[in-house]
Each structure stands twice: as structure tokens, then as C-alpha cells.
Amino acid sequence: MDERAHDRPAVDGRVDDRPVHAPGRTVRAPDRPERARGRPPGGSRRAGHGAGRVPEGCGVTATARGGARIELSGWGWRHSGRAEWALRGVDLVVEPGERVLLLGASGAGKSTLLHALAGLTGPDAALTGDEEGRLRVDGEPAAARRGRTGLVGQDPETQLVMARAGDDVAFGLENLAVPPGEIWPRVDAALAEVGFGYGRLRSTAALSGGEKQRLVIAGTLALRPRLLLLDEPTANLDPPGAALVRELVAELARSTEATLVLVEHRVADVVGLVDRVVVLEPGGGVLADGSPGAVFSAHGAGLAARGVWVPGREPAAPPSPPRAPGGPLVAASGCWKRGAPDPGALAGPPADVLRGADAVLAEGTATALTGPNGAGKSTLLTLLAGLDRPTRGEVAARGRLAEAAGKAGRRPLARWPARLLAAHVGTVFQHAEDQFVTSTVRDELRFGPLRAGLGAAETERRVDELLQRLRLTGVAGVHPFTLSGGEKRRLSVATALSSGERSPDVLVLDEPTFGQDTRTWAELVELLAGLRAQGRAVAMATHDELLLAHFADVEIRMDGGRVVRTAERTPTATEPPR
Amino acid sequence: MSTAAPSRPAGAGPAPEGPRRPWLSRANPAAKLIAAFVAAIGLIVAIDPVTSGVVLAVALALVPFARLGRRVLLRLGVPLLLMSLSIGLVNAVVGEDGPVAALGVAVRLLAIAVPGVLAAATTDPTEMADALVQRLRVPERPAMGALAALRLLPLLAGQWRTLSLARRARGLDAGANPVRAGALFAGKTFALLVRAVRTGTLLATAMDARAFGTGPRSHARVSVWRASDTALVAGSVAVVAAGHALSIALGTWQVLFG
Amino acid sequence: MTDPHPTAARHPGHRWRTVDIVVTAVLGVAVGVVFWAWGLAWNIVQPAFLAFPPGQGLMYGVWLLPGVLGGLVVRKRGAAVFTSLVASAVSAWLGTSWGVTVILYGLLQGLAPELVFAAGRYLRWGRGTALLAGAAAGLVAAVLDIVMYYPTWPVAWMAVYAAVLAVSAAAIAGMGGWLLVRALGRAGALTPFLSARG
Numbered sequence A: 001m002d003e004r005a006h007d008r009p010a011v012d013g014r015v016d017d018r019p020v021h022a023p024g025r026t027v028r029a030p031d032r033p034e035r036a037r038g039r040p041p042g043g044s045r046r047a048g049h050g051a052g053r054v055p056e057g058c059g060v061t062a063t064a065r066g067g068a069r070i071e072l073s074g075w076g077w078r079h080s081g082r083a084e085w086a087l088r089g090v091d092l093v094v095e096p097g098e099r100v101l102l103l104g105a106s107g108a109g110k111s112t113l114l115h116a117l118a119g120l121t122g123p124d125a126a127l128t129g130d131e132e133g134r135l136r137v138d139g140e141p142a143a144a145r146r147g148r149t150g151l152v153g154q155d156p157e158t159q160l161v162m163a164r165a166g167d168d169v170a171f172g173l174e175n176l177a178v179p180p181g182e183i184w185p186r187v188d189a190a191l192a193e194v195g196f197g198y199g200r201l202r203s204t205a206a207l208s209g210g211e212k213q214r215l216v217i218a219g220t221l222a223l224r225p226r227l228l229l230l231d232e233p234t235a236n237l238d239p240p241g242a243a244l245v246r247e248l249v250a251e252l253a254r255s256t257e258a259t260l261v262l263v264e265h266r267v268a269d270v271v272g273l274v275d276r277v278v279v280l281e282p283g284g285g286v287l288a289d290g291s292p293g294a295v296f297s298a299h300g301a302g303l304a305a306r307g308v309w310v311p312g313r314e315p316a317a318p319p320s321p322p323r324a325p326g327g328p329l330v331a332a333s334g335c336w337k338r339g340a341p342d343p344g345a346l347a348g349p350p351a352d353v354l355r356g357a358d359a360v361l362a363e364g365t366a367t368a369l370t371g372p373n374g375a376g377k378s379t380l381l382t383l384l385a386g387l388d389r390p391t392r393g394e395v396a397a398r399g400r401l402a403e404a405a406g407k408a409g410r411r412p413l414a415r416w417p418a419r420l421l422a423a424h425v426g427t428v429f430q431h432a433e434d435q436f437v438t439s440t441v442r443d444e445l446r447f448g449p450l451r452a453g454l455g456a457a458e459t460e461r462r463v464d465e466l467l468q469r470l471r472l473t474g475v476a477g478v479h480p481f482t483l484s485g486g487e488k489r490r491l492s493v494a495t496a497l498s499s500g501e502r503s504p505d506v507l508v509l510d511e512p513t514f515g516q517d518t519r520t521w522a523e524l525v526e527l528l529a530g531l532r533a534q535g536r537a538v539a540m541a542t543h544d545e546l547l548l549a550h551f552a553d554v555e556i557r558m559d560g561g562r563v564v565r566t567a568e569r570t571p572t573a574t575e576p577p578r
Numbered sequence B: 001m002s003t004a005a006p007s008r009p010a011g012a013g014p015a016p017e018g019p020r021r022p023w024l025s026r027a028n029p030a031a032k033l034i035a036a037f038v039a040a041i042g043l044i045v046a047i048d049p050v051t052s053g054v055v056l057a058v059a060l061a062l063v064p065f066a067r068l069g070r071r072v073l074l075r076l077g078v079p080l081l082l083m084s085l086s087i088g089l090v091n092a093v094v095g096e097d098g099p100v101a102a103l104g105v106a107v108r109l110l111a112i113a114v115p116g117v118l119a120a121a122t123t124d125p126t127e128m129a130d131a132l133v134q135r136l137r138v139p140e141r142p143a144m145g146a147l148a149a150l151r152l153l154p155l156l157a158g159q160w161r162t163l164s165l166a167r168r169a170r171g172l173d174a175g176a177n178p179v180r181a182g183a184l185f186a187g188k189t190f191a192l193l194v195r196a197v198r199t200g201t202l203l204a205t206a207m208d209a210r211a212f213g214t215g216p217r218s219h220a221r222v223s224v225w226r227a228s229d230t231a232l233v234a235g236s237v238a239v240v241a242a243g244h245a246l247s248i249a250l251g252t253w254q255v256l257f258g
Numbered sequence C: 001m002t003d004p005h006p007t008a009a010r011h012p013g014h015r016w017r018t019v020d021i022v023v024t025a026v027l028g029v030a031v032g033v034v035f036w037a038w039g040l041a042w043n044i045v046q047p048a049f050l051a052f053p054p055g056q057g058l059m060y061g062v063w064l065l066p067g068v069l070g071g072l073v074v075r076k077r078g079a080a081v082f083t084s085l086v087a088s089a090v091s092a093w094l095g096t097s098w099g100v101t102v103i104l105y106g107l108l109q110g111l112a113p114e115l116v117f118a119a120g121r122y123l124r125w126g127r128g129t130a131l132l133a134g135a136a137a138g139l140v141a142a143v144l145d146i147v148m149y150y151p152t153w154p155v156a157w158m159a160v161y162a163a164v165l166a167v168s169a170a171a172i173a174g175m176g177g178w179l180l181v182r183a184l185g186r187a188g189a190l191t192p193f194l195s196a197r198g
Helices: A004-007 A032-038 A112-116 A165-175 A180-193 A207-221 A238-253 A269-274 A292-305 A377-384 A399-404 A406-410 A419-422 A441-453 A456-469 A485-498 A518-535 A545-551 B029-042 B049-066 B070-094 B099-119 B125-134 B141-152 B153-169 B180-208 B227-250 C018-049 C053-074 C081-096 C100-121 C126-150 C154-185
Strands: A070-078 A085-093 A099-101 A129-137 A147-153 A227-231 A258-264 A276-280 A286-290 A328-338 A350-363 A366-370 A392-397 A425-428 A506-510 A537-541 A555-557 A560-567
Touching: A004 B099, A070 A112, A070 B227, A085 A129, A085 A276, A099 A112, A099 A269, A099 A292, A099 A485, A112 A129, A112 A227, A112 A258, A147 A207, A147 A560, A147 B180, A165 A180, A165 A207, A180 A207, A180 A441, A207 A238, A207 B141, A207 C100, A227 A441, A238 A269, A238 B141, A276 A560, A286 A292, A328 A377, A328 A399, A350 A366, A350 A377, A350 A537, A350 A555, A366 A377, A366 A518, A366 A545, A377 A506, A377 A537, A377 A555, A392 A399, A399 A406, A399 A419, A419 A425, A419 A441, A419 C053, A425 A485, A425 B153, A441 A456, A441 A485, A456 A485, A485 A506, A485 A518, A518 A537, B029 B099, B029 B125, B029 B227, B029 C053, B029 C100, B049 B099, B070 B099, B099 C100, B125 B141, B141 B180, B141 C018, B141 C081, B153 B180, B153 C018, B180 C018, C018 C053, C018 C081, C053 C081, C053 C126, C053 C154, C081 C100, C100 C126, C126 C154
Parallel strands: A099 A258, A099 A276, A147 A227, A227 A258, A350 A560, A366 A537, A366 A555, A425 A506, A506 A537
Antiparallel strands: A070 A085, A070 A129, A276 A286, A328 A350, A328 A392, A555 A560
């Protein structure tokens, strides 16, 4: 027990205040591996180890060791302005040091529960609403424990507070009024703990997504939380970034004494790290609770049916319809694009985002743009969609698309009138909200056909058909911005399909399946496969391996603003695009 | 669609501990702010070219100490000159006090703006917030909140560009129609504000999660006030006073609305 | 390290949560971005108005949006001033031609709507209040402009200028701001705030 109380020099920053070292290396305190070994394989409840009994110092600056105990009984939460409860009748006890995965269909209140556990709900917080029942962390109301509970959210952009790495980690310590002399050693220790090797002065804006998220975790660990809440920490990252954070989360799950509660969309990635899986029922309480194996064998099918990504129960490939022969519809050749300048006279000159990229979108072909964030996928996609002009090079319509547009079709795609473009090329943006321009779902779908000159009756017929097809009939009168994530995604696809007299010849999508549950995922892929079968060209930028495997005919791999490889994905694909 | 990474990180500013930081960058931001305000407020009352000319001359003499580089100087200086020219012209054409007063207004405008632009261009926002809180006793939570919000500037600027592309994707463009341009602008402003409120709420939650606002804060960085900072403030007062004195002595002094 | 709002304990509705502070500031930053976009348009039309400078005032209202907007969204004491200050600080930092002078503008242009909201005891948030708040900001801006840029104008011109700005600000910042906030509420973006309930 005594060893436990003294075995965290790197985190305390008292014994070890070394500066940070080489990038990407996880610096561990010498005793770490030993403690990791000390933990029985397969995960164990830590209550019996006494970690939770280590006396808690008084005041928030005292060293907090061990894990917190969570206790909820009959707990419920209703968001302000809502009639129905997000969660109700939750009974749950988590012992100190446990590693728990929270699961549930989208809208089951997983994130709400994490925020409540972090003390971030209530009249003094951003998340307001009505609470019932009892929620205690170490016997106290959660709000009394801010600073001793750490919460890491999805998007590092909205979690980093300061412009420089060290300042950001120091931010929480300043809030807890840690004496200035103690702050920097603790900052360096936390940076070392997450393997952040750039040093304190590194500008946070210059980091990749994965590095930013590691920094966010460092800022949380510096506070020495007894309860660590991770709310889909890899959700907004590209695969390399997600891997970087996953590695750190795995390390934390092995080594931290804190109680760990995790929400993760990609269940397969984390199921090996937890002792226990708790399934929440939307609008209800705990549906299932137990070891991962037991929960998945008893409830796996039910969870999968509700859209949860259960390992081994991923959606199947869409029925692969026969493809139309593919002539090119849009061709980009030798495209360069300079980044947009940042506002401000002090901004440096923008760099080139694209450096001579070529791409062809062909009839009846699904083309996937892949590559790490910053490779130029989105930029190339906006050029292919005719939304923006290349700095150099050309993007032009070909074949059926050029003929359909008449005289204007001979111009570069970026110089087509917007109305003509929208009728023939549909675009789905990564953030669905960006493309909504009216205040109800129905108006959003009427907008395109009416502008394309379809009559009122024909417009209504098409709107009803799209509403039905994308499961939006029930929310037709609702403001688009208030929809759930899946509904927004489906509506954004529907608007892109609705714009012309018929569905567009080319559909361009930026990360269409990002963050979707399996139901929306499968519906989208089926819809896109149907368009492909009709001879439309589908282009998408994506990190989604399953989408690539099930749907992409051609993969355009990008890096550093260039196309590094164009390859057919399946032997049965249409003729190569070049 | 997401736009590329920003070329200049918001809030990064000049490196805090670079070995060869120009003198103006090292000065305490509070001192620069005060000096700029001394020039601005001290010159409001006089619209003759001599008073302002003295201050402008000193301010221009300080430009090399900011080491801004030609590109930045041009981007800051050209609009400033154009504006001062057009304002001078308007006062010359419409004004009742003659061409000298019009010249005075134009020079005064530059004399007020240049110190302020210099102060802004050489100041790192983090250091500014530290200086405001530690030196000028500005309430801490709003100061830190504003600093955190400033980090979102490139994100929101990128968002604005994305919104422009998204309107085109939906078949909307203004062409040469100013009414449609206005409607489009209002629609984009609305969408940007939605994103701003959402992003701000998430950021506030992240700050609360790290115990922001739970009590008095300590300060990891110390905002140092040196003798040179006192000299900068005193110097700004002296220069403005010298300008007025010289102009009065020459008999050119002309008071606002006088 | 004094609390920015010492009266908080007595007026729970006026106590600033972190979300109030940060969203107000982010609104200021967003309006700063809108300014930046607007500035591009502004520079293009400015020469066209050279013959009759008060005409510029027709487009002026956008600069006065932040105070009205911040007040209407957060509905707390000081929100109008704070939003306006942040928006102006963003402009200053972006390196506008005005430097820190813009901060002075921001402060005073925020103070004007703040006084209007204060006169309504922070209980009136309707269209009329918004129009008044906008007009007040416009008047303050006109006074500042006249002092800074047009001190040699005939008094009649000054009066016309002030009137044009007040009307423009009432329409664009006041009415426009009110419509924007109502739209934000309908879009469900204001749930953390009292303004969500209309």
C-alpha cells in the first residue's frame, strides 16, 4: 500500500522534473512497468487493492491518488426545453480503479452522463436541465469535485485553451491555484507522461489532431484526477491521430490509478482495455452491465440492431448492382491550389494545399480520396465539385455532364452559374449544417427543385419521396439545425440529391459516414450504391476503412497535396480513370 | 469542407523567449497599450498638422524597432495611407476650416493609428492577457475567456469560407445583385453565429472541466514590468506634450471644433 | 483577482457562468470574422460614396452588431460591452488600419446598447429595445467618427451623418441583430441561455 502512495514521481513532478524529450516517445517513470505488471491480467476491480482508501489530502492542490468511487441511484436528467428524459432511473456503482465502457444507441445519454459525472451539468454549467435521484463521486456531489475529475472530449480544437502547449497544460493548474513554482514541473511531467516531445513553447495550432488530443489529455492528467472520463477521444481524428491517442489511452488504462469511464464509438478499439461494459437505455437506465464478453454475448445482437458498432457485427456490403460503363464526367488536371489566407495583416503567406493533382470521376464509379488530414483531399473535392477555382490547372466537365449543361458546360466547372452547378453536381459537406439554408426540413428539400423550375406538385412528390427514403418524414417540420447527427447527415445527402430535375450526375461527399451509427451507415452506402448503379459518379473523401472495402471502386491516395497513387479497389471495377 | 491548416496560428504571436526579440515586442503589452491610448486621447483635441506631426514622426521612428518585415509593413501601411488620404480629401472638400485643417485631420489620424497598430502588431495575445490581468487588474475570467475565444479565430474564418462554398453548392450566388448579396451575407452570418455559440459552449465546458472559475487562480507566467516600460509610458506623455507645446509656440495650434 | 461581477450573489440571473463568458467572447470573435469579410466589401464601396460621405452610413450598421447581439443572446449585465470589446480587440489584432483606436470604438459602441438594456433593467429584450440599442450605438459611432475623422464638417453635415448612422444601426444592428438572435433560438443554438425561451 505504501509503495502505491509513493510511486508516481513523474506525475507529481517533485522527484522528476526533467524536461520533455524526443517527439513521439512515451517517457515513463522507472516504476511504471512494475506497476503495470502488478495489475493482474484481464483486468481487475481495484477496490480490493486499497487504492481508493488512500487518504485524500485536503484542498485541491493536495496530491490526489487512487481512484474515485461513483454511485448513482435513481438518477435522471432532462435537458432544459425538452419534454422527455435523456436518462432516467440510472442505478450504477463503479468501484475505485475500475475501467468501464459506456455503450448505448446514439441519443442514449452517454455523453450527458459523463458530463454529469464531471460536475458540468446544472444551473452553473453550460448543460442545464432537471436532475433527479442521486449522483455521488467519492460521496460528494460531482460539481464539488471539479478539477479532481478529468474529462476529455471529442474535438481537441474546442478543448485547447491556450496558444502554447505548456501554457495549455498549466491552465488547469492555475485554475486550482497551484503555486507558480510547482506548476512548471507538473506541466513537464504531464507532457512527458503523454509523450509530447515538442516542448512547452510549441504553438498548439501547429500540432496535428492526434498531438492536440494528447496535449488535452496532458492538461487533464496534470490535475491528477481520481476519475478520468473519456468521451470518444478519437472520434474527430484521422487514423494516424486516432492510433496515437488510442495508444495513450491503452497505456493509461494499464497504468493510471484513477477510475476510468470511457465512451467510444469504435467499440472494437477499446473493448480489450476495460473490465466492464455498461449499456444505457435511451430515456431509461442501465440495460446491461457486466464483463465485455458477457454483455456482448447477451446483448450484442440487440445493440447492433440499434446501430451500435458491435465488434463482429458490422454492416454487410451493399448488394453490388451491375455498373454502367464509365466514361469520365469530371476531370481535374494539374490542379494547384493555394490555401486561403488567414484574416489579418500579420498572417503569413498561405501555402499550397494542392500541388499538381489529377483526378477523374467516371460514370458508375465510386471514387475514394484517402490520405492523412492535410493531404488536400477536401480541397481537391471542392475543385471536383466546381465550388472553387484552382490556382493553376483545370477542372472541366466531360461527356454527358458537359452535354447536359449546354454552352456553359464548356467553361471550367468553377465558372458555371451556381444554379446550373447545383442541378448537376451535388455536394455533401462534412458538417451537414454548413449546407442548410432554410428553417425546416421540408423547405430544405423543396429549395432545390423549386429553383430548378419544377412545379409545386412535382416538387412535393419528390420531397415526400426523399423524406420517406431517408427516414425523415417524422421531422419534416423541424428546424434542420435541431436534428440528431444521423438525421442531419441524411438530410444533407437528401438536399444534394434533390437539387436538379433528377438526381445529380456527380455526387461529391466529404467524410459522409463520419460518426454515423450502423443504421445510417448502411442506409447511406445502399443509397450511394444505388446511384452508382444508375451510372452516377460518386466521389468521397474518407478515412472509413469499411466504406473503402465495401464501396470504393477507385482509390486516389493523397499526401502533401499530391496524388501518390490511383488504384482500382476491386478487380471488377470499371475501366481505370486515366 | 474543412479548409487547410492556418498558416499563422492564432494567438501564437512572437515567440515569448526568443533570444533576439525586437525591443517593442519585449516591452510589456500593458505599457504599449497605455502609450497608444495616450497618443490617441492626447491628440483628439488638436487638429493641426504640427501637433500630430511630432507624434507621428516619433511613432514612425519606432517602426524599425518592431522589425515587422516588408510584407507586413505594406499590408498594414497601405490601407492606413489610403484611409488617411481619403479622409483628408473629404475634409478638404466638405470641411469649413480649409486645407491646413484637412491636412491636420489626416496627419492626426495617422498619428493616432500608427502607435496603436505598432502596439497590436508587436504583442502576443497571451502576454497581453497576462499583462491586463496582472498589471492592469482587469477581471480575470473575462480576460481568459476572451483569450481562449481568440484561439478559435482561424477556425471560424475557415468556417466562413466553407459556408461560402456551401451556398454555391446549393445553387446560391449573388452575381451582381446587391440585395441578394445582402441576403447571402446575412445567411452566412447566421450560420457562423450558430457555429460560434456551439463551439463556445464546448470550449466553456472544456474550461470548466479543468476547474476554471472554481476560485482564485495562480499565474504560471509573470508579466514583468521593467523600467523601460515606465519610460515608454512617460515618453508617450512627453511626446504628446511636446507636440502641443511646439504647435502652440509656432502659433499653429488649432483646437477641435474651435 | 476581483470577481468581475460582485453583485452576482444578489442577482443570480446576473451571475456569469463560464459558458456566458466564453460564448460572449466567441460571438465577439465570430463578429470579428464577419467584420473582416465585411471590410473587404466596405473598401470596395467606399470610393463610390466619396461624393457624399454620409451615404457610407447606410452600410455602417454591421460594425455595430456585436453589442446588440451579445446583449440579446446572453441577457446579462455587461454582455453588450464585452462582446463589442472582444470584436474590436479581434479587429485590432488582425491589424486593421485603426490599431487600438478600434478598441476605444468597441468600448463606447458597446456601452451605448448596454445603457439601453440597463434602462430596461435587463428585463426587456424585445424588438423595440433592440432597435433603440442599435440606434444608440449608431449615435455613439457617429460622434466618434466626427471627432476623429470629420471635425471640419459643417454642422448640418454632422447632423445628417449622425442621423444616417442611427437609422442604419437601428435597422442593421438593431433589427438585424434581433432577427439573428430569434433565428438562433429557433435553430436550437441558444439552449444554454435564457434567450432560448424567447
